[in-house]
Amino acid sequence: MLVEVIVFKFGGSVLDSDEHIKKAAERVKEAYSRGIGVVVVVSALRGVTDSLISTARKANPNITPEMLDEVISMGERTSARLFAAALKGVGLDAIVVDPDSSYWPIITDSNHLDANPLYDETKQLVEKRLKPLIDSGKIPVVCGFIGKTLDGKITTLGRGGSDTTAVLLGSALKAKEVVLVKDVGKVFSSDPDKVSDAVPLSALDSEEALALSLGGAKFLHHKALSYKAEKVPICIASLDSEDKGTVIDGESLLNVDIDAQPDPITMITVVGNINGSHKAIGELLDTVYSAGGRVISMGSEPKSIVLYVVNGAKVLGKIHSWVVSTGFGKAVSSYDNLVMITVKAPAMETSPGMVQRVTQPLARNGINVYGLVTAGSSIRVFISMADREKSLALLRDALMVTSRKEVS
Structure with a gap:
């Protein structure tokens, strides 16, 4: 043989x-x-x-x-x-x-x-x-x-x-x-x-x-x-x-993985006529990191930019001061105690309906999605930390994932 x-x-x-x-x-x-x-x-x-x-x-x-x-x-x-x-x-x-x-x-x-x-x-x-x-x-x-x-x-x-x-x-x-x-x-x-x-x-x-x-x-x-x-x-x-x-x-790409970020996340939104030069956005991120925060995801629109930050509560004041003093934006708002759940699957971006398969089970069970970011073959949803375990169970059931994988 x-x-x-x-x-x-x-x-x-x-x-x-x-x-x-x-x-x-x-x-x-x-x-x-x-x-x-x-x-x-x-x-x-x-x-x-x-x-x-x-x-x-x-x-x-x-x-x-x-x-x-x-x-x-x-x-x-x-x-x-x-x-x-x-x-x-x-x-x-x-x-x-x-x-x-x-x-x-x-x-x-x-x-x-x-x-x-x-x-x-x-x-x-x-x-x-x-x-x-x-x-x-x-x-x-x-x-x-x-x-x-x-x-x-x-x-x-x-x-x-x-x-x-x-x-x-x-x-x-x-x-x-x-x-x-x-x-x-x-x-x-x-x-x-x-x-x-x-x-x-x-x-x-x-x-x-x-x-x-x-x-x-x-x-x-x-x-x-x-x-x-x-x-x-x-x-x-x-x-x-x-x-x-x-x-x-490297690792297998055959299976769907669901990862739950263990650290609480703050969603920080900066609004106004965003002065979105690359240099200014870099300075914003530097402000977060120098104050002890860690950006794990972000998204932007013409009049707002959203940061998902670990240790966000402690850096909110520094971000607000920088935004107002530089004229980068007009105001800053935040949601605390969120969790990021990442769903990764092969060729997800070419599979119609994957975003709905992730969000619909949450919506049907009254779980609010505060933010959603897609990147490559992954979908990241931001929900209340209080809904973490329920959301993981719902997503595993909807996507037929039997094993549990946690980010350490």
């Missing part, structure tokens, strides 16, 4: 010639020769998916998403067979795993053209169908980008779907690592096409990678990161180098 498993994903921009396909096969053979189990995920060859979409829509401008999924899935099916042939050519026992195979593990919802994998169902099938193949020494070549609903209909996972497939399988297998082989084998500090002094990054944690992806970086789609498991690093690598490129590691 092979103890460790590596998941390799080869994109269409990498498998763009017979030379590169052979080189990718040798990369797999080298890992396998070290006694490591290997799963390979492949994308369609470069340009094939776009060509299939274009042809299908010309043939039928009203083609249904369900039918289009059937058509564009053919790109990955072809790639899987080509790559399996290349692996056999270097002496490896490769087996094609596509949706028609009895070994197929990827189960999704029915959101055609942008389906979401169902993790628990997929994990069960990975353990039942894919793991025995790996343990027997075979190398599954899995079609990336494709899923299958519980009732057997073909789906596709949307942009970056093959990366999602690879990360999902790596998590389900508790892999040693997931290696995403791309034409650019590193993540950079910014887009090199836009910034002249961009530098390659050797490492990112899960949240940093998610924030970059959500901010428009193209190295990995955020949906893929949402299936990353703890202790399963993702390596962004190139075909031309044995270097691991950029390693993404």
Whole structure:
């Protein structure tokens, strides 16, 4: 039985010639020769998916998403067979795993053209169908980008779907690592096409990678990161180098977390014709910190700025004096004894209705939300400290969170 498993994903921009396909096969053979189990995920060859979409829509401008999924899935099916042939050519026992195979593990919802994998169902099938193949020494070549609903209909996972497939399988297998082989084998500090002094990054944690992806970086789609498991690093690598490129590691992004800030918070509102220069806002924050306060969140509008401050009661007077004396604003008000509850979930900002799922259970139970701030994949709500435990219970129930996580 092979103890460790590596998941390799080869994109269409990498498998763009017979030379590169052979080189990718040798990369797999080298890992396998070290006694490591290997799963390979492949994308369609470069340009094939776009060509299939274009042809299908010309043939039928009203083609249904369900039918289009059937058509564009053919790109990955072809790639899987080509790559399996290349692996056999270097002496490896490769087996094609596509949706028609009895070994197929990827189960999704029915959101055609942008389906979401169902993790628990997929994990069960990975353990039942894919793991025995790996343990027997075979190398599954899995079609990336494709899923299958519980009732057997073909789906596709949307942009970056093959990366999602690879990360999902790596998590389900508790892999040693997931290696995403791309034409650019590193993540950079910014887009090199836009910034002249961009530098390659050797490492990112899960949240940093998610924030970059959500901010428009193209190295990995955020949906893929949402299936990353703890202790399963993702390596962004190139075909031309044995270097691991950029390693993404850190905590799992699979679950919803609810954190309760333990310290009482004061919501301080400054109103007036805010003189909102960067320098003035910096001086306001300096006033808070020099008086012993700590800003944990903030928000602004044209005629007000709101600070959420630990130790706010003791700094309120200093803030008021500074605001009035500098003309930054006209008046200051405050609410004491609030608590911040943070709800974090993968790809929350692309999930419709998440703010309502957080706020509605509170409103229905008479709990006032004094403030709400969204940032990345988190929602922060500020409520009375007296409602803390009740709110946590309501949110855990509404979001189906069973474990409790407190910020210390």
